[in-house]
Amino acid sequence: xxxxxxxxxxxxxxxxxxxxxxxxxxxxxxxxxxxxxxxxxxxxxxxxxxxxxxxxxxxxxxxxxxxxxxxxxxxxxxxxxxxxxxxxxxxxxxxxxxxxxxxxxxxxxxxxxxxxxxxxxxxxxxxxxxxxxxxxxxxxxxxxxxxxxxxxxxxxxxxxxxxxxxxxxxxxxxxxxxxxxxxxxxxxxxxxxxxxxxxxxxxxxxxxxxxxxxxxxxxxxxxxxxxxxxxxxxxxxxxxxxxxxxxxxxxxxxxxxxxxxxxxxxxxxxxxxx
Numbered sequence: 203x204x205x206x207x208x209x210x211x212x213x214x215x216x217x218x219x220x221x222x223x224x225x226x227x228x229x230x231x232x233x234x235x236x237x238x239x240x241x242x243x244x245x246x247x248x249x250x251x252x253x254x255x256x257x258x259x260x261x262x263x264x265x266x267x268x269x270x271x272x273x274x275x276x277x278x279x280x281x282x283x284x285x286x287x288x289x290x291x292x293x294x295x296x297x298x299x300x301x302x303x304x305x306x307x308x309x310x311x312x313x314x315x316x317x318x319x320x321x322x323x324x325x326x327x328x329x330x331x332x333x334x335x336x337x338x339x340x341x342x343x344x345x346x347x348x349x350x351x352x353x354x355x356x357x358x359x360x361x362x363x364x365x366x367x368x369x370x371x372x373x374x375x376x377x378x379x380x381x382x383x384x385x386x387x388x389x390x391x392x393x394x395x396x397x398x399x400x401x402x403x404x405x406x407x408x409x410x411x412x413x414x415x416x417x418x419x420x421x422x423x424x425x426x427x428x429x430x431x432x433x434x435x436x437x438x439x440x441x442x443x444x445x446x447x448x449x450x451x452x453x454x455x456x457x458x459x460x461x462x463x464x465x466x467x468x469x470x471x472x473x474x475x476x
Contacts, residue, residue: 203420207241208427215255215431222259222432223439224451228362228390229259229432231315234308235462237424238469245301245308249360250401250421253293255428256362256394259436260387266440267384274385277340277375281389285349289397292357297404299358302473308359309466312459315365319456323449340375348374349389357397362390 214236218229230252237248267273296304348370356363364386371382402421 203423210236210241211424211427212431215428215433216435216438217431218255218428219259219432219435219437220439220442221435221451221455223436224442224446224448225319225439225455227315228364229255230359230361231312231365231459231462233428234360235312235465238305239462239465243420243424245305246297246405247421247424249296249304250398250405251424251428253360253394253398253401254421254425255432257391257398258429259432260362260364260390260394262433262436263387264384264391267387270384272381272384273388274340274377274381275388277345277371277377277385278388280340280342280345281349281352281371281375281385282392283349284346285353285389285393286396288350288353289357289363289393290353290400292354293397293400294357294404296358296360297401300473302470304358305466306470306474309463309470311355311359311361312463312466316456316459316463318365319452319459323452340377344374344376352389353393353397356393357400360401362394364390 214233215229218232221227221232222229230249233252233255234245234248237243237251238245243251264273348367351370352363352367355361355366364383367386367389368379368382371377371385372379375382377385405421
């Protein structure tokens with residue numbers, strides 16, 4: 203790996219961590235497009251690297267939320283089993299799907315992220331963002347729906363799943379928003395760890411069959427350079443979240459997501475329509 207690539211990875215981790223700390227999102231939304239379009243990594247490899255970073259980032263967040271009493275362990279225990287099963291199957295399945303289809307799916311997901319960020323800028327959504335139901339005992343059916351949707355989405359797209367899981371924990375499992383965020387971080391540590399392991403193990407065959415001169419170990423090497431910046435960025439972002447105008451941050455993030463979505467669709471279409 204060239205020195206310039208190492209520098210890019212360090213700053214990429216830092217940037218992804220800062221946005222994650224500011225907006226409560228996972229870094230995969232930023233890491234995967236940059237790894238693919240700036241460094242030229244194959245999509246499967248970019249997914250694997252991003253998924254390998256997620257456990258480290260979610261662990262620090264989970265410990266912070268646990269200290270603040272914002273983790274519902276009852277909900278974690280109910281959501282975790284089905285989420286682990288789904289992310290394991292989906293992560294393995296993602297390596298059997300042509301990269302162009304995954305890029306198109308990731309582009310659609312980015313459009314949803316873009317809509318979510320723009321919707322959050324509207325004043326009338328302020329009450330919706332602060333939706334805080336009284337915490338109830340999460341039923342197994344609600345937990346299964348939450349874990350199934352999150353695990354499948356995270357495994358197929360190579361994301362942490364917080365963008366999907368937090369709203370589900372808040373709306374479906376009836377957790378207050380702050381506790382939904384903390385509980386999501388705790389669940390993500392375990393699911394991301396297992397999902398990354400499955401992805402990395404099954405990745406070797408895909409990379410070997412491709413024309414790329416990279417190998418599956420690139421994902422682990424890349425993750426090692428991404429993690430320090432992501433951890434530092436997450437801490438910085440959490441600190442800045444109380445001092446910077448979130449609306450301005452959302453606008454900048456939305457522009458980045460719009461660029462990434464366009465690139466994903468263009469790359470996918472150029473292959474599928476060729």
